[in-house]
Amino acid sequence: NQEFDQNEQPHRRRNPLSGDWVLVSPHRAKRPWQGLEEPPARERLPEHDAGCYLCPGNRRIQGANNPDYRGPWVFDNDFPALKPDGAALKPDGAAQQSQDTAQDPLFASDSVRGLSRVICYSESHSATLATLGQQKVAALIDTWCREYQRLGQEYLWVQVFENKGAINGCSNPHPHGQIWASDRLPTLVAREDQQQRHYTDEHGSKLLLDYAEREWQAQQRLVCHNQDWLALVPYWACWPFETLVLPRFAVQRMPELTGDQRSSLAALLSELSVRYDNLFQTPFPYSMGWHGAPFDGEHQGHWQLHCHFYPPLLRSASVRKFMVGYEMLAESQRDLTPEQAAALLRQQPTQHYLLKEP
């Protein structure tokens, strides 16, 4: 009987956070690409852009004026997907309790109350997470923690995320992320909650803390690390260069991080995003975001804080992975293996390609 070669043979891997499988087709990385090439991202932007609605002092679309801010600055989205006043209103036939299955099974609806905020990372129009530097990333982390603290008092779920790059749906290159809070647990988070709870019930330990330890032992999917944090390409990654940022200590929610743990996180996020940019010598597009225990007043000991990076690029700055067709209808599929992706990210220098000394 032949031996199984995971770098050659199609196989499936299971994501323990979602329960979903991914189809891995490593041999397929060899196919030529004749489809859409993305336009190159602009690398050099001005420090201040008079036409940017996020730069300090500028006027926004709806007429508000930005303050002359320095460092992270947070404000309410002018076009929020969630509104704080939806509470009393119930859609037709919606049950009093969220996700009540006693509802009409074919037309189930639910009210939702929440808000959307925008968080500018820096006054500089041309900065990115990769070029901000560790100190300014630390200030960003502090701001995230404050927002979690404040919004978590009113809302069950606070979603901190960033869409980077025009090809990834970002409509303004000014470095910024978003915060959407709501009184409902979103679908994908509810699934992670259930999976982590089930694991802790079975094993008595935290899924993602056990996983971090196993990956630390195995080494082969690690991208970078320090005493507190690991960044790795998970065994079940869907996106070509997807990574997971994991604490090496037990922690449920971001505001619980100590000062030292915030500093070491800033170092790790800076290094990871520099490696990303260096991989294809381009401002690497991605969606990233944080998951932690919901703010329901419970301890939620099965939860472990973590951060997902989902970057779309596959082969170069202009060739992306499309999650279409088979992926939308059947199952996610990837070409190169997570181990190959991790090795490529590990090989990158830790100095940003645009910031090289002459």
Added chain:
Amino acid sequence: NQEFDQNEQPHRRRNPLSGDWVLVSPHRAKRPWQGLEEPPARERLPEHDAGCYLCPGNRRIQGANNPDYRGPWVFDNDFPALKPDGAALKPDGAAQQSQDTAQDPLFASDSVRGLSRVICYSESHSATLATLGQQKVAALIDTWCREYQRLGQEYLWVQVFENKGAINGCSNPHPHGQIWASDRLPTLVAREDQQQRHYTDEHGSKLLLDYAEREWQAQQRLVCHNQDWLALVPYWACWPFETLVLPRFAVQRMPELTGDQRSSLAALLSELSVRYDNLFQTPFPYSMGWHGAPFDGEHQGHWQLHCHFYPPLLRSASVRKFMVGYEMLAESQRDLTPEQAAALLRQQPTQHYLLKEP
């Protein structure tokens, strides 16, 4: 107490086929778009393109020569994501049984055996589902049925799908779709299986047959119909102009369709795709694909055959919906309501904008 206005107020709706919720933010359709504009799709292509690896008589990348085919033509993908010889090989630690949870919960893997085929819809390089005409669409449906019949003898799951449009990952405009068969039930299909089974256990009827009847009564989400079929924007649609094609009679798998039901399906698919193209006067990009009962030798009475269309465009031929950030990390979100989308598609003429008589 105010009345709930689903065209103004954020709310959530539940997809009974997946169990997922979608966040509906109708008020957000008013926001201006300053992000990426897609390049326009080329509307007029030659009948035959010497550089196209799918046109009759041309040489393919790996060296094979296409026959001088007319009408639908199917061949094995030169770069298949699935291979038929994986059977005997098991990844490290994989259990003998698929999806066996007795496996290592953090590193679960599974072998998979299958194949990928390409199906050219027509010898004409410039045709699309929308311009083929009903008779040629009927020939395509017959070809799908033959492939299901044949591959269903060897594989548990046969996924027929099409990626249309460069912005949707299609690498060649020659009208074609794909068929991926495998001996494993893919993740999203397993979820639909479970949800339909649960509904039938509870209600004694088929989820999607009951749903078709309810939508027929309600009318407001219908796009087009005939005696056998409905096309509608489902109550829980994620993509702006997502549609579901539903039979109005009980049927588990495509090859079970009668000659008349195939003809009426050809008429419906033609009309639906013409309406799509007319909406933004562009060859409408989409991923579409079929779901029916798995080929496991059982009756699978809870299953109802259906087809999903997932088109990315939002506001015009050049402005798409990005499923990023909140959608990847928390929950799908949409702007205009499914009812608004259905009304826009219903308003379209049924004659294709490129085929107008002078």
